[in-house]
Amino acid sequence: MAESKKQLENKILQLEKENQRLLQLNDEMKQIQTSYEQILGENNTRQLRSDIACMQLEQIFSAYSDPMWVLREDGRIIRVNDAMLAMLDKTDDEVLGKTCSSFLSHNLCQDATCPLKSRSTAKTTEVKLCLSGQVAEDSCYLLTTAPLIMIDGSPGIVAQFKDITSRKQVQEALEKMVHIDGLTQIANRRCFDDTLAKEWLRLKRSGQPVSLLLCDIDYFKKFNDHYGHQAGDDCLRDVAAALAGSVLRPADLAARYGGEEFVLLLPEVALEGAMKVAERVLEAVSALQIPHRNSEVGSTVSISIGAATLIPIDKYQPETLISLADGALYRAKEQGRNRFCLAPS
Structure with missing residues (x-):
């Protein structure tokens, strides 16, 4: 009987130890489960956040007003x-x-x-x-x-x-305003100066000539005094259009130089070509048949032209070409106006 009691106590002790191990194992399992749930929850949260971010980016991309x-x-x-x-x-x-x-x-x-x-x-x-x-x-x-x-x-x-x-388009319009003469709607002095400088450098490299026609409306002050400034403006516009129509190549430039003076820039044109353009200008202005009662060379508006040609080299500057054309224009006026004169080559 005593032995049976001892055995029973041992079994109870073993059961208690086993129960302790089970409780410990249960605690460990709970900890593992808790950790797993935490990890799973974090992963789900990150995935959810990622999904939300992707949805937001997709909405922004799709709704963005720029292509x-x-x-x-x-x-x-x-x-x-x-x-x-x-x-x-x-x-x-x-x-x-x-x-x-x-x-x-x-x-x-x-x-x-x-x-x-x-x-x-x-x-x-x-x-x-x-x-x-x-x-x-x-x-x-x-x-x-x-x-x-x-x-x-x-x-x-x-x-x-x-x-x-x-x-x-606004930028181009502003650039046009900067380079176009407001009255005559052809190139202005600034545009001419810029173009001459660029062409001079280009032609200096290529060794090609450049010609310049400097034009002045004959007795324009007397025209203005007699017919009035409005008629004077109309005359300037008509003459400008005639000059612009006398140059046939895209590279050629007709510009208002100042007041009643105009200039034609002819890149890669030798003296013979410049003479032909000058003749066209004289004919075009004459064809306008603008009455000029106070002119001393005829009954209609006429123009005097000085022509010069140079091959740009180191000893010359763009101003050299202008000075030569100006001298030729002065001689054209001295010789009776309504004509062109050539600068010495």
Whole structure:
């Protein structure tokens, strides 16, 4: 009986130890479960946050007012927003998977300024370009690109097109105002000076001649005094148009030099060619048949011309050409006006 009691006590002791181990194991399992739930919860939270961020980025990309697309390194388009589709007048299916060069009819895709060729992880690239083909030829955009790392780790580019057409048109209008004479609507003195300086350097390199015709309306002050300033302005406009119509090449420039003086710049034209232009000018002004009762050389408005030709070399300056033409103009006036004289070669 005593032995049975001892055995029973041992069994109870073993059961208590086993129960302690089970309780300890249960605690460990609870800790593992708690840790797992925490990890799972954190992962779910991160995933949820990531999903929300992706949704927000997608909404921003789609709703952005400027055209945008995302390109792979080979130039293939993988994302495009509604504004870009509207600009291209295309659908998703017509754009996705195509290369950007399919839609950018511009030398940007052929030279070193291409954003794909100058891709960097440290900067963005901004270039001005005019699109043609699928996009209106007069549309001008500021293209901003930035590097992008895809989900798979491959490099790409996100590009934004900012329409600056209106800004460019305003800029061109301002530039025109700077270089156009307000009264006669031909080039002004500033435009002439700038053009002569550029052509002088170009022709100095090529060794080609440049000719200049300096023109002065005969007895214009007497015309103004007799007919009035409004008639004088009309006369200046008509003569300016006649001079502009006397030059036939795009490179030639007709400009108002000041007051009733005009100038014709003829790059790559030798003396013989300058003489032909001078003859056309005399005929064109005569054909206007503008009455001039106080002229001392005829009954209509006439013009005197001084012509000079030089090959730009080191010992000459643009002012040399102007001075020669001015001297020839003075001689034309001395010889009776309504004619042209040539500067000595």
